[in-house]
Amino acid sequence: MNDTLIKVISSGKYIPKDIITNQDLEKIVDTNHEWIVSRTGIVERHKVKDELTSDMAYLAAIDAINKANHDINTIDLIIVASITGDQLTPSTANLVQKKLGITHDCMSFDINAACTGFVYGLDIASQMLQSRRYRSALIIGAERLTTVTDYTDRNTCILFGDGAGALIIKPSDDQKDQAFFYNAAKADDLDSLTVVKHIKMDGRKVFLFAVDIMQKSIDKVLNDAKLTIDDIDMIIPHQANIRIIQAVSKSMNIPIDKFLINIESYGNTSAASIPITLDDYFLIDKYKNKKIILVGFGGGFTWGSALLSL
Ligand SMILES: CC(C)(COP(=O)(O)OP(=O)(O)OC[C@H]1O[C@@H](n2cnc3c(N)ncnc32)[C@H](O)[C@@H]1OP(=O)(O)O)[C@@H](O)C(=O)NCCC(=O)NCCS
Incomplete structure (x- = not known):
């Protein structure tokens, strides 16, 4: 019997204003808009100006807190998933705690599971909440991937962007x-x-890895929950390449409109991609009180899925 019972309170995001378009990339590497869109689905991605990862994580957290009018005094667990934290220590989560002005006892720490980091963090937080030692948890995925992108490598520089997403x-x-x-x-x-x-x-x-493991990850949580895909209202996949999502949809015979896709606007934001997409989903009121699956994969390789009731 599964006894992980969690209530999703709110989501939030922060997206930096500056944009790198495909046309911008055409000027710096041998590529073109048509190739990028047809091979990846990406039209533009966002880029930090001077925001740190902790700034974006904080702003995503504030967005989530404000949307639900959540009492900040009840947050006593903060997990930040990132591969581009501000520094080795103090953790980005510690910095977010400070920026939020949380002075009561609050456990805060970072995790790194590459692009799967947010789903890992959500699992960790959910299990910790079952102990009843924490009243509410803030899980954030935040990345400044443009700071680690090689803008001379056309194979990779077209893919990545910056941003942060948060869930309470x-x-x-x-x-x-x-x-x-x-x-x-x-x-x-x-x-x-x-x-x-x-x-x-x-x-x-x-x-190839992604297409295979996303199917296994979706199947695993469905089997554990004794549900079928028809019971699921929306799948929120890691946004790495639209063709990966289309291949999963085709091979599992799941209608493509069951997958929430926003890769055209953000590119791949690693650990931030799923919570940013989740926040886009939350904005669609008609989908409230539904069941969703989050599914991600990343370097390592790591992978993971979560089946949640909203
Ligand atoms: C990177 C990716 C978009 C490349 O697409 P692809 O269809 O596999 O393309 P290929 O690597 O087979 O390259 C095809 C051709 O396009 C070329 N090419 C690569 N990048 C290009 C670009 N930006 N513009 C134009 N041509 C490009 C290649 O050099 C290759 O040319 P060749 O056939 O003369 O060697 C795709 O493999 C992908 O998205 N992989 C998964 C990446 C991912 O998910 N990463 C994050 C994990 S968290």
């Missing part, structure tokens, strides 16, 4: 709030997607 959850006693998680890593391909100074990637390998 609290423990629940209601069985209808059952949540199911599946998170894992198989560290057998450490070279296909790395960030040492810059992002380096074997795109084709990542693509």
Whole structure:
């Protein structure tokens, strides 16, 4: 019997104003708008000016807090998922805690699971909430990928953007709030997607891995919840390439409009992509009180999924 019961309170996001269009990229590498759109679905991505990752994470958190008028005094767990934190220590989560003015006891720490980081963080927070030692948790995915992108490499520089997304959850006693998680890593391909100074990637390998693991991850939480895809209102996938999402849709026979896609506006924002997309979903009122699946994958390789009741 699954006893992970969580109530989703609110979501938020912060997207930097500056935009890098495909036409901008045409001027710096040998590429073109048509190739980028047809191979990735991306039209533009956002770029920080002088915002730090902690600034974006804080602003996404404030957006989530304000949207639900959530009492900041009840937040006693903050997890930031990022591969581009401000510094090694103090953590970006510590910096967010400070920016939020939280002075009461609050556990805050960062995690790194590449693009799967937000789903990992949500799982960790949900399990911790079951202990009832925390009243509400703030989980944030935030990235400044443009600072680690090599703008001489056309294979990668077209893909990545900046932004942050946040979610607030609290423990629940209601069985209808059952949540199911599946998170894992198989560290057998450490070279296909790395960030040492810059992002380096074997795109084709990542693509094949992603299509396969997203299907397994969706199936796993559906099986655990004893539900079928027809019981699910919306799938929120990591936004890495529209063709990955289309391939999953086709191969699993899931209508493409069951996947929320916003890659055209943001590109791949790594750990921020799922919470940013989730926040776009929250803006669609008609979808409230529904069941959703979040599904992600990333370097390591890591992967994960979550089935939530809103
Ligand atoms: C990166 C990616 C878009 C490349 O698309 P693709 O269809 O696999 O393209 P290929 O790598 O096969 O390259 C096809 C051709 O386009 C060229 N090409 C690569 N980037 C290009 C660009 N920006 N503009 C124009 N041509 C480009 C290649 O050099 C290659 O040319 P060649 O056939 O003469 O060698 C795709 O593989 C992808 O999205 N992979 C997954 C990436 C991902 O999800 N990363 C994040 C994980 S969290």
